[in-house]
Amino acid sequence: MESFSSIECFVRSAEVGSFAEAARRLGLTPAAVGKSVAKLEARAGVRLFQRSTRRLTLTEAGKVFLAEVGPSLTTIQNAVANLASAEGRPVGTLKVSMGVLTGVMYVVPLLGEFLRRYPAITPDWHFDNRQVDLIGQGFDAAIGGGFELPQGVVARRLTPAHRVLVASSNYLSQHPTILTPADLEHGDGILIRSPQTGRIRTWQLTSRMHEHAPLSLRARMTMSDSQAACVAASQGLGIALVSMPFAVPYLHSGELVRVLPDWYVDDGIISIYYAEHKLLPGKTRAFVDFIIEQFAELGLAQRFSAI
Template identity: 80%
Template structure:
C-alpha cells in the first residue's frame, strides 16, 4: 500500500509539475509528497524528477515510468471506488465542470431526479465557461462545446452547437428589411467576445441548402455571454448572434425573432466529456448515461437545432 501511495504522489506531481500542487489535490503536505516520491526513487534506484527551486521536471526515466503506471493507477483507483460504492450502487463525490448559464438552465434542473436515482452520489459542480483539464484537475466529467479533445478524453454528443441571429420585433420594424446575408452590413451587431481569448470571432453563416456566407454585421457592441446578448437584443439595440440554448427561451416567448431563419452558424456540438479508460467509475458512468438519457427524452437536441 505504501508503494501505491508513492506512485500516486509521483503521478500527480508529474501531471501538475509541482509537489505543492500535488499535495493540495491529495490533501497532504508538500513535504509528505516529496518524501514519498523520494522513497519511490530509492526503491527503483533511478531519479524520476529533476528538482530546482522553481521547477519540477521529469527525467527520461520518469517519462518512461509515468507512461507505464499512470493508466494502471487510474484503473486501480476506479476499481477501489466502485467496490466502495454504497451497497454496490454508484457513490462518492462527482466533480463536474459546465458552462455557467447553460448549466443553470439545463443541467441544474435535472439534479433532483439524478439524486433520487443515485442518493449516494455527492455533486461537486463547478460553473465556468473555460475548458478544464479533466485529468490534471481531477474532474469526473465536463459539459460544453468547442473544446479541444486531449489524449485520454472522450466526448459523447448531447446536441448541435448552433448559433442564430436574433433581434426584437421593434428593431426589425424600424430598420431596412433583411433578405440575404449581405444586408446585415447595414445593421448594428451585438457580437460575442470570447472570454478565453478576448477576441470577436469571424463567423461563417451556413444555409439549410448548405450555402455559405460571411457574417457582415457592424460591431455596435460586444458581449462575452450569449444570455447577456439576448437580453440586450430584447431592448431593440441590434442583432445578436447567440447560441441556440440561450436564444430558444426568448424565441418561444416571442420577445426575439430569428433574423434570416434559413441561416445559422454551425459551431460543432455540445458534448459531455470524461476520461477514457476500461473501468469507468460507477458515479461517472451513472452521470454520463443519465445526462444523455435526459437530453434525448426532453428533445433538447431537436430544440437546440437551428435547422
Template identity: 65%
Template sequence: METLNSIECFVRAAEAGSFSEAARRLGLTPAAVGKNVAKLEAQAGVRLFHRSTRSLALTEAGQRFLAEVSGGLGTIQAAIANLSNADGEPSGTLRVSMGNAFGMTYIVPLLERFLQRYPHISPDWHFDNRTVDLISENFDAAIGGGFDIPPGVVARELGPAHRVLVASTRYLEQRAAIVMPSELSECDGILVRSPQTGRVRPWTLRNRAGQQVSIDLRQHITMSDPDAVCRIAEMGLGIALTSLPHALPYLEKGTLVRVLPDWYVDAGMLALYFPAQNLMPAKTRAFVDFVVTHFREAKLAQRFSAIEA
C-alpha cells in the same frame, strides 16, 4: 492507498508543472502535494523532480515513471471507487464541468431527481465557459460543444451545436428588414469572445440549400458569456450571435426573435464527454446515462437544432 495518493500527486504535479497548481486541482494544499511526492521518492529511492524556487521539472527517472503509471492511474482509481460503492450503488464525489448559463438552465434542474436515484453520489459541479482538460484537471465529465474532442476522451452527443442570430423586435423595427446575410454589415453586432483565445471567432453562416457566407456584423459589443449577449440583445442594442441552447429561453418567451431564420452556424456537436477508461467509475456512468436519457426524452436535440427550431 497512501502510495496511490502519492502517485496521483506526482502525476498531477508533472502535468501541471507545479505543486500549487496540482494542489488546486486535487483540492489539497501545496505542502501536502509536496509531502506526498517526497514520500514516493523516499520509497522508490530516486528523485522524480528537479526543484527550484521558480520551476519544477521531471528528472529522467521521473519522466520514465510518469510514462509507466499515468495511463493506468485512472483505471485503478475507477476500480477502487467501484469496489467501495455503498451497498452496490454508485457513490463518491462527481466532478463535472459545464458552462454557466447552460448548466443552470438544463443540468441543475435535474439535480434533485438525480440524487433521489443516486443518493450516495456527491456532486461537485464547476460552472465555467472554458473547455477543461478532464484528465489533468481531475474531472469525471464535462459538457460543452463547438470544439474537437481530444485524444483519450469519449463523447456522448447530446445535440447539435448550432449558433443563430437573434435580436429584439425593438431593434429590428428601427431599420429596414434584413433579408440577406450581406445586410448584416449595417447592423450592430453583439458577439461572444472565445474563452480559449480571448478573440471573436470568425463564423460562417449556412442554410438548408448548402450555401455558405461569412458573418459580417459590425463588432459593436463583445462579451465573454453567451447569456450576457442574449440579455444585451433584449435591450435592443444589436444583433447577437449565440448558441441556440442559450437563445432558446429568450426565443420561447418572445423577448428575442431569430434574424435570418433560414441561416445558422454549424459548430459541430454538443456533447457530454469523459475520460476513455477500460473501467468507467459507476458514478460517472450513472451521470452520463441519466443526462443522455433526459435529453432524449425531452427531445432537446430537436429543440437545439437551428433547422428544426
C-alpha cells in the same frame, strides 16, 4: 514491491507538475509527497523528475514509468471506489465542469432527479466556459463544446452547437428588410467580445442548402455575455448572434425572432467528456448515462438545432 502510496504520490505529482499541488489533492504535506517520491527514486536507482523552483519535469525514465503505472493506478482506484459503493449503488463526490449557460439552464434543473436516483453521490459542480484539464485537475466529467480532445479523454455527443441571428419584431419593423446575408451590413450589431481574448470573433454563416457567407454585421455595441446580448436585442437595440441554448427561451416567448431563419453558424457540438478507463467509476458512469438519457428524452438536440 513499491508501496501503493509512493506510486500514487509520483503519479499525482507528474499530472500536476508540483509536489505542493499533489499534496493538496492527496491530503498530505508537500514534504511528505516529496519524501515519498525521493524514496521511490532511491529504490529504483533512477531520477524520475527534474526539479526546479517553478515546476517538476519528468525525466525520460519518469515518462516511461508514468505510462506504465498511471492507467493501472487509476483502474485500481476505480475498482476500490466501486467496491465501496453502498449496496452496489454509485457513491462519492462527483466533480464536473460545465459551461455556465448549459449548466445553469439545462443541467442543474436535472439535479433533483439525478439525486433521487443516486442519493449517495455528492455533486461538486464547477461552472466555467473555459476548457479544464480533466485529468490534471481531477474532474470526473465535463460538458462543453469546441474543446480539443487530449489523449486519454473520450467525448459523447449531446447536441449541435449552433448560433443564430435574433432581433425584436419592433426593431425589424423599423429597419430595411433583411433577405440575404449581404443585407446585414446595414444592421445594428450586438456583438459578443470574448472574455478570454477580448476580441470579436469572425463568424461564417451557413445556410440550410449548405451555402456559406461571411457575417458582415457592423458593431453597434459589444457584450461579453450572450445573455446580456439577448436582453439588449429584446429592447429593440439591434441584431445579436447568440447560441441556440440562450436563444430558445426568447424565441419561445416571442421576445425575439430569428433574422435570416435559413442561416446559422455551425460552432461544432456540445459533448460530455470523461477520462477513458477500463473500469470507469460508478458515479461517473451513472452521470454520463443519465445526462445522455435526459438530453435525448427532453429533445434538447432538436431544440438546440438551428436547422
